[in-house]
Amino acid sequence: MSTHAAIAANASRAVPGYLVSAIAMTPAAGLPALQPRSAADPLAALGHAKVYDRDMTVFSEGDAAGSVFRVQSGMVRLHKMLPDGRRQIIGFLHAGDMMGLAFAAQYLYTAEAVTATTIQRIPRLELDVLLDAQPALARKLLSATTSELMAAQDQMVLLGRKTAAEKVASFLLRLCDRKGGDRTIDLPMGRSDIADHLGLTTETVSRTFTKLKSARLIRILVGGKLELLDHDALADLAGGF
Amino acid sequence: MSTHAAIAANASRAVPGYLVSAIAMTPAAGLPALQPRSAADPLAALGHAKVYDRDMTVFSEGDAAGSVFRVQSGMVRLHKMLPDGRRQIIGFLHAGDMMGLAFAAQYLYTAEAVTATTIQRIPRLELDVLLDAQPALARKLLSATTSELMAAQDQMVLLGRKTAAEKVASFLLRLCDRKGGDRTIDLPMGRSDIADHLGLTTETVSRTFTKLKSARLIRILVGGKLELLDHDALADLAGGF
DNA sequence: CGCACAGTTGACAATAGTCAAACGATGTGG
DNA sequence: CCACATCGTTTGACTATTGTCAACTGTGCG
Incomplete structure (x- = not known):
């Protein structure tokens, strides 16, 4: 031993x-x-x-x-x-x-x-x-x-107290931070993976992405990539963490 | 250093x-x-x-x-x-x-x-x-x-994927385990503390307690204590973890 | 070229949240 | 010792966000 x-x-x-x-x-x-x-x-x-x-x-x-x-x-x-x-x-x-x-x-x-x-x-x-x-x-x-x-603790706050839009925005910002602040991030996982990470359904994730696109906060690129068009607005939306 | x-x-x-x-x-x-x-x-x-x-x-x-x-x-x-x-x-x-x-x-x-x-x-x-x-x-x-x-990871599952009843049942069973399986547990915290731990509102926590009481799964005692009347049924309800 | 599957969108349902009122226990002062 | 005030809890009525079910679309791969 x-x-x-x-x-x-x-x-x-x-x-x-x-x-x-x-x-x-x-x-x-x-x-x-x-x-x-x-x-x-x-x-x-x-x-x-x-x-x-x-x-x-x-x-x-x-x-x-x-x-x-x-x-x-x-x-x-x-x-x-x-x-x-x-x-x-x-x-x-x-x-x-x-x-x-x-x-x-x-x-x-x-x-x-x-x-x-x-x-x-x-x-x-x-x-x-x-x-x-x-x-x-x-x-x-x-x-x-x-x-x-x-x-893990931030994730508890996210799961317990954030709305769908806040969850998605927080998730995207985390990936962004992780990449060192790069505006373009990789999203190799499917919508159902994102949903199961954020405590949502694929449909809600999809609708939320659509809203963020319409609001010109993000842009979806080919090859599972995504661009954050307005980092500050997303941070506002994410509401801390 | x-x-x-x-x-x-x-x-x-x-x-x-x-x-x-x-x-x-x-x-x-x-x-x-x-x-x-x-x-x-x-x-x-x-x-x-x-x-x-x-x-x-x-x-x-x-x-x-x-x-x-x-x-x-x-x-x-x-x-x-x-x-x-x-x-x-x-x-x-x-x-x-x-x-x-x-x-x-x-x-x-x-x-x-x-x-x-x-x-x-x-x-x-x-x-x-x-x-x-x-x-x-x-x-x-x-x-x-x-x-x-x-x-913490079990809590993520709870917050992200469980219903109100499952959350409350899981919470009570955790307290029970913590006490070594004793059927009578202490609930010194208020409803709003429980709510903020489970990602619910005080009203939903209260209503859920009422339902569990009606179903004879729990009994609320004086002095912030609570008795688990049907541990197995609660475990069923909690749905894992 | 077309099949398969992920993703999107729509219509509707349901769970939980919000707002509000009543209730009950607890504690204080008359 | 009782009346009253306070605070937390419960209950009710209604709302809303998110989930469900289903159809449709678009993309990628064989």
């Missing part, structure tokens, strides 16, 4: 230390978490990568959890399902994001490829050894996961 | 190791997190306790975050607010739960006493020192925070 522990607890720095997340690193506002393939990527040598086609399952809720995963390219969605099939998408993962970090006996959600995706599978024991050797890496992971937690 | 790190990473145990939560430990299904005042409570000696009256603020979203807190008795609510005043309650904390663990520069939500509450305030530097000395404590904190993260 080799247990390596690392809690970054630092009261004086602006960028946090932290006890950190278990679940996964979700698109976090601003913070790019771990760079996909930074020159000095300590995780790069671990495990091995595999390509998943569109809609393939990486792991399912309840599977025995023996590995953690890192998205190298493409996009992944994480979801939970109610017994009758209603689905809630917990988050979308981009290149650099990790998942399956819960270290629970089973995975807590299902992970599927949204687009063709390359995913690095890292057996926990390997990560274990590396974390032991590199405390700095541990802090990076912790930091990224903290961001994910903040995102 | 003293940074002490501890990531419990253990692939072989059923009870998790984990990179863990930043935000706070919320009522976690089943797992009692840290016992309030266990005989060998390593945190007991840190910081000092203070009593907060009903509705007093412990800290506010955006305040500089210099301490972590632990609820010793009573109940605390954590919330975020939209600019126009709409409120989302992130969670309710019971004795033993910790909050403010984000280790971010600012607190990410506001904490208020639901009832008269005793809260232990622990300066981060003190916790830091203790964590350095007792890795096992770190693992406990991490474990508790993982539970909170799972709870």
Whole structure:
């Protein structure tokens, strides 16, 4: 039983230390978490990568959890399902994001490829050894996961208290932030994925997009791309977060 | 800059190791997190306790975050607010739960006493020192925070995909689990707190309680207590989680 | 070129929200 | 000890946002 522990607890720095997340690193506002393939990527040598086609399952809720995963390219969605099939998408993962970090006996959600995706599978024991050797890496992971937690709380506000238009506007702005403020964002996921992430139906998402188009706040481009024409107006609409 | 790190990473145990939560430990299904005042409570000696009256603020979203807190008795609510005043309650904390663990520069939500509450305030530097000395404590904190993260994801499913009746039933069952399955649970918070936690209005919460009473699934007792008359039927209604 | 499927639009329904009034418990002052 | 004031809760009537069901459109792929 080799247990390596690392809690970054630092009261004086602006960028946090932290006890950190278990679940996964979700698109976090601003913070790019771990760079996909930074020159000095300590995780790069671990495990091995595999390509998943569109809609393939990486792991399912309840599977025995023996590995953690890192998205190298493409996009992944994480979801939970109610017994009758209603689905809630917990988050979308981009290149650099990790998942399956819960270290629970089973995975807590299902992970599927949204687009063709390359995913690095890292057996926990390997990560274990590396974390032991590199405390700095541990802090990076912790930091990224903290961001994910903040995102989870913002998502609770969104789901519990925002209108359809506010939800969609918030969602688009998050993707925009994630891209570093670029006005053009990728929307590789379908309307039903967006709906299940925002607690709406595909029809409502579609109607909301139409309204935003009519109001000249967004423009839909070919190839699943979208342009934010009026960032400020969208931010107004989103109403915080 | 003293940074002490501890990531419990253990692939072989059923009870998790984990990179863990930043935000706070919320009522976690089943797992009692840290016992309030266990005989060998390593945190007991840190910081000092203070009593907060009903509705007093412990800290506010955006305040500089210099301490972590632990609820010793009573109940605390954590919330975020939209600019126009709409409120989302992130969670309710019971004795033993910790909050403010984000280790971010600012607190990410506001904490208020639901009832008269005793809260232990622990300066981060003190916790830091203790964590350095007792890795096992770190693992406990991490474990508790993982539970909170799972709870956060269940809450997303609840907020995004459940009906009013399902939300209320799930909420009551959670409180029941939290009490170890006792049929009688405490509801010290008001209807508007419940509403803001479940993404409903006070009126809808009230009407739902009335329906559950009529259906003989619950009984409301004096002193903010409630009895679950038919746990199974409620679980059916809650529809998972 | 046409089939298949995702997305859009429309008509209608239903769940939950809003506004308002009444009720009930709690606590204070006469 | 009772009357009254207050606040939270409950109930009612009505509204509105979002969901449902269904048809249609457009796009991409074989």
